[in-house]
Amino acid sequence: MKFLQALILGNLMILSLGLSAMHHENSPESTAEAWIKAFHTGKQESIDFVTKHMASDGINAPGRYVGFGFTYNPNAEPGTMVVTGIQPDSPASKVLKVGDAFLSVNGVRVNERNMGKLNFRGKPGEEVKAVIERDGKRQNISVARGVISTAYTKEQVLGNMNTALAENWKPDEANIVEVMSKDNVVYVLHWAKDTDEDSGLPYEAFTVTRFIFNEEGQVEWIGNLSEDRFVLEQQGYTISR
Structure with missing residues (x-):
C-alpha cells in the first residue's frame, strides 16, 4: 500500500512539474x-x-526619426525609389502618393549606389526639394522634414x-x-x-x-x-x- 501511495504521489509530482514547465514555456x-x-x-x-x-x-x-515618413521597396528595380507606403499625418502625406517615383533629392539624382544616402534625414523644419514622377509626368515638390512617430x-x-x-x-x-x-x-x-x-x-x-x-x-x-x-x-x- 505504501508503495502504491508513493507511486501515485510521484506521478502527481511529475504531472505538476510538467504543467509548470508547460506554463513557463508558454509564458x-x-x-x-x-x-x-x-x-x-x-x-x-x-x-x-x-x-x-x-x-x-x-x-x-x-521608434521616432526626423524625415519625410514614407517607405519604398529597396529590392525593386535597381536604381528606382517608388513610394510603397506613407505614414499618416507625416510631411510625406501632404505631397506624396503611393506609386510616386523619386528622380532626384536636393539636386542629387537617384541611382543604385546612393539609395540609402539621399538627403531625407536632417534638421526638423528644413525644406527638402525633390523631383518625382507621377503618372508619367515630372513634378517638383518641396517638403519640410518633421518628427515621425512610426x-x-x-x-x-x-x-x-x-x-x-x-x-x-x-x-x-x-x-x-x-x-x-x-x-x-x-x-x-x-x-x-x-x-x-x-x-x-x-x-x-x-x-x-x-x-x-x-x-x-x-x-x-x-x-x-x-x-x-x-x-x-x-x-x-x-x-x-
Whole structure:
C-alpha cells in the first residue's frame, strides 16, 4: 500500500512539474525571448513567429526619426525609389502618393549606389526639394522634414519583412543578455554585432525591446530602444549642428 501511495504521489509530482514547465514555456517571458531569437536566426523564422504570436490588432512602434515618413521597396528595380507606403499625418502625406517615383533629392539624382544616402534625414523644419514622377509626368515638390512617430500594423510588419533580403537578415553575432517582466509587460535586453551594408564596417550595439501581451498571450505592442547614435559613430559619422 505504501508503495502504491508513493507511486501515485510521484506521478502527481511529475504531472505538476510538467504543467509548470508547460506554463513557463508558454509564458510572456519565454515568448518574448523566443521572438528575439527568431529575429537573430533568419527571415523565414521571424515571419513565422510574427504570424503566430503577434495579435491581429498588434502594433509595432520601432521608434521616432526626423524625415519625410514614407517607405519604398529597396529590392525593386535597381536604381528606382517608388513610394510603397506613407505614414499618416507625416510631411510625406501632404505631397506624396503611393506609386510616386523619386528622380532626384536636393539636386542629387537617384541611382543604385546612393539609395540609402539621399538627403531625407536632417534638421526638423528644413525644406527638402525633390523631383518625382507621377503618372508619367515630372513634378517638383518641396517638403519640410518633421518628427515621425512610426507605428505599423501586423499586416504592414509582415509586408515589410517579406520585401527584405534574407541574406542580409541575420546578424554576424547575437545573444540575449537579460529578460525582465512585470504583469503583461516584458523587456528583453539583447546584443548584436553586424556589418554595415554601405560602408562594410563592423558595428555592435545593445537594444531593449519592450513587449506588451494581451490576455490571450499574444503580442499587442512591441517597440525598441536602441543605440542608433553609437552605431553611426562606429561607421565614422559625427553629429553636429
